[in-house]
Amino acid sequence: MAEVQQTDLPGVGVRYEFVTSDGERLGVLVHRSGRRDVLLYRRDDPDECRAVVELAAPDANTLVELLGASRVSEHLGEVQQRIAGLAIEWLRVEPSSRWIDTSLADAQVHTHTGVSIVAIVRDGETIVAPGADDELRAGDTVVAVGTPEGIELLRPALRG
Amino acid sequence: MLAAGGTDATAFIELGAIVLGLAVLARIAERAGFSPIPLYLLAGLFFGDGGFHQLDVSEDFLDLTSQIGVVLLLLALGLEYTADELRRTLRSGLRDGAVDLVANALPGLAAGILLGWGGKETLLLAGVTTISSSGVIAKVLADFGRYGNRETPTVLSILVLEDLAMAAYLPLVGVVLAGTSLLAGMVSLAVAISVVVIVLLFAIRSGHVVTRLLASRSDEALLLGLLGSTLLVGGLAEQAGVSAAVGAFLVGIAVSGPVQERASELVQPLRDLFAAIFFLVFALRIDPGDLPPVAFAAIALAVVSAITKFGSAWYSTTRAGIGVRGRTRAATVLISRGEFSIVIAELGTVAGLDPRLAALAAGYVLVLASAGPILTRYADPIGERLQARTLRRA
Numbered sequence: 001m002a003e004v005q006q007t008d009l010p011g012v013g014v015r016y017e018f019v020t021s022d023g024e025r026l027g028v029l030v031h032r033s034g035r036r037d038v039l040l041y042r043r044d045d046p047d048e049c050r051a052v053v054e055l056a057a058p059d060a061n062t063l064v065e066l067l068g069a070s071r072v073s074e075h076l077g078e079v080q081q082r083i084a085g086l087a088i089e090w091l092r093v094e095p096s097s098r099w100i101d102t103s104l105a106d107a108q109v110h111t112h113t114g115v116s117i118v119a120i121v122r123d124g125e126t127i128v129a130p131g132a133d134d135e136l137r138a139g140d141t142v143v144a145v146g147t148p149e150g151i152e153l154l155r156p157a158l159r160g
Numbered sequence: 161m162l163a164a165g166g167t168d169a170t171a172f173i174e175l176g177a178i179v180l181g182l183a184v185l186a187r188i189a190e191r192a193g194f195s196p197i198p199l200y201l202l203a204g205l206f207f208g209d210g211g212f213h214q215l216d217v218s219e220d221f222l223d224l225t226s227q228i229g230v231v232l233l234l235l236a237l238g239l240e241y242t243a244d245e246l247r248r249t250l251r252s253g254l255r256d257g258a259v260d261l262v263a264n265a266l267p268g269l270a271a272g273i274l275l276g277w278g279g280k281e282t283l284l285l286a287g288v289t290t291i292s293s294s295g296v297i298a299k300v301l302a303d304f305g306r307y308g309n310r311e312t313p314t315v316l317s318i319l320v321l322e323d324l325a326m327a328a329y330l331p332l333v334g335v336v337l338a339g340t341s342l343l344a345g346m347v348s349l350a351v352a353i354s355v356v357v358i359v360l361l362f363a364i365r366s367g368h369v370v371t372r373l374l375a376s377r378s379d380e381a382l383l384l385g386l387l388g389s390t391l392l393v394g395g396l397a398e399q400a401g402v403s404a405a406v407g408a409f410l411v412g413i414a415v416s417g418p419v420q421e422r423a424s425e426l427v428q429p430l431r432d433l434f435a436a437i438f439f440l441v442f443a444l445r446i447d448p449g450d451l452p453p454v455a456f457a458a459i460a461l462a463v464v465s466a467i468t469k470f471g472s473a474w475y476s477t478t479r480a481g482i483g484v485r486g487r488t489r490a491a492t493v494l495i496s497r498g499e500f501s502i503v504i505a506e507l508g509t510v511a512g513l514d515p516r517l518a519a520l521a522a523g524y525v526l527v528l529a530s531a532g533p534i535l536t537r538y539a540d541p542i543g544e545r546l547q548a549r550t551l552r553r554a
Contacts, residue, residue, distance in 0.1 A: 015313070048486065
């Protein structure tokens with residue numbers, strides 16, 4: 001894997017960049033708002049971007065899906081096929097969600113959507129079978145199990 | 161309260177006309193792709209005659225409104241940066257900051273001395289020439305898609321350092337303007353600076369406490385809580401001789417985490433409204449007769465301090481290992497001065513200093529708030545020329 005450089009942009013976000021094996025300098029600017037810019041630097045002027053692609057949070061998820069996570073989703077597909085009508089989804093808790101710092105009991109996820117949160121992934125660690133007192137934090141990924149319709153109800157609530 | 165001489169009706173009509181006029185100017189600026197600040201100032205200069213004689217809306221009301229504008233400008237600025245970013249930037253960029261401050265305060269100081277102005281006016285003028293406009297610069301960086309560029313972190317860290325410098329400079333000015341004896345002045349300066357340092361440390365260490373107190377799911381509650389505490393802290397700071405603006409800035413820094421992002425979005429429209437009125441009122445108060453005598457000085461000072469800012473930015477970006485073209489982009493964009501130059505000059509007006517200071521500052525900002533964005537549009541051709549020259553020399 002190439003070495004990734006990280007630079008803070010005060011008031012804006014964080015920028016990551018690396019040189020591809022082809023010699024292109026590629027960067028990703030993570031805005032505080034959750035927007036992500038994919039940056040391609042010029043060859044003659046490594047300080048300037050040749051192209052900037054602005055990605056809203058869902059676009060970024062789509063790109064990630066296309067780039068690397070497809071194996072994961074294939075795997076998931078199998079699980080879902082085995083149990084008809086069951087959907088499992090990994091969902092990110094955005095900072096703008098109304099459930100930030102809210103316990104699962106208070107959020108009443110199951111009452112609202114019929115979906116169960118079976119795990120919370122936070123900072124690389126997983127809380128399996130979280131209790132009613134466990135709180136949702138910005139940047140968490142929750143593993144939700146339920147009907148596809150229920151998942152679609154949950155998705156916007158976590159996005160805020 | 162709203163209307164001095166007439167009825168509420170005329171006051172509303174006048175206020176409506178004023179705000180509508182500002183809206184037209186903001187729209188023109190948006191179309192042309194530059195900052196509306198010079199237009200607000202021009203409008204104020206055009207309609208003003210050193211007072212509000214033809215207006216029915218009471219001077220007190222406009223005065224308070226424009227002071228709230230100052231407070232909101234600084235609150236929004238504080239909200240822009242997290243305490244963590246301030247700490248890191250301070251650690252890594254101290255040398256760049258010092259070069260920037262010295263290089264750009266000197267033209268103001270020199271101009272004050274050459275014009276034969278008093279010490280207080282000269283001190284303020286030094287502040288006017290030092291601080292770049294983070295509002296104008298943020299807009300230019302976004303419009304030209306430069307946030308990804310490698311010179312941009314240096315530009316942003318210079319802005320952060322200038323903001324921190326302002327947190328020390330404003331109390332200093334407050335004490336000097338109060339005009340007490342040297343000893344009493346030193347004492348109150350020490351008090352003011354320690355208050356700032358203590359609050360700043362508190363904001364950095366325990367900002368999450370403030371954030372938790374303010375946090376609310378309702379936008380309404382968050383906005384009211386934030387505004388209430390800002391005005392309260394600002395008022396207390398003013399009473400302690402530290403200036404309300406610094407108090408507001410510190411409140412902004414103390415708010416952190418996810419609340420910060422939301423608060424910043426909520427405050428922005430309010431800031432735009434009140435700040436627009438502030439710029440207009442500032443210019444309305446300027447006697448047009450004061451302008452022509454300082455016009456030459458304003459332009460000369462703009463040219464000189466554009467060059468010094470270009471130089472200090474060039475130095476910092478060179479140290480950061482940026483190429484000639486990137487250095488040119490950074491140096492040209494940083495030339496822009498705007499809201500904070502006016503905020504500093506306004507302190508002089510409030511304290512009843514030489515009215516030529518406000519006139520000079522208005523002319524100065526007119527030039528540089530427009531020149532920065534225009535120059536930086538041509539930064540790449542300029543940079544190529546500079547690069548060709550250095551290559552030829554080598």
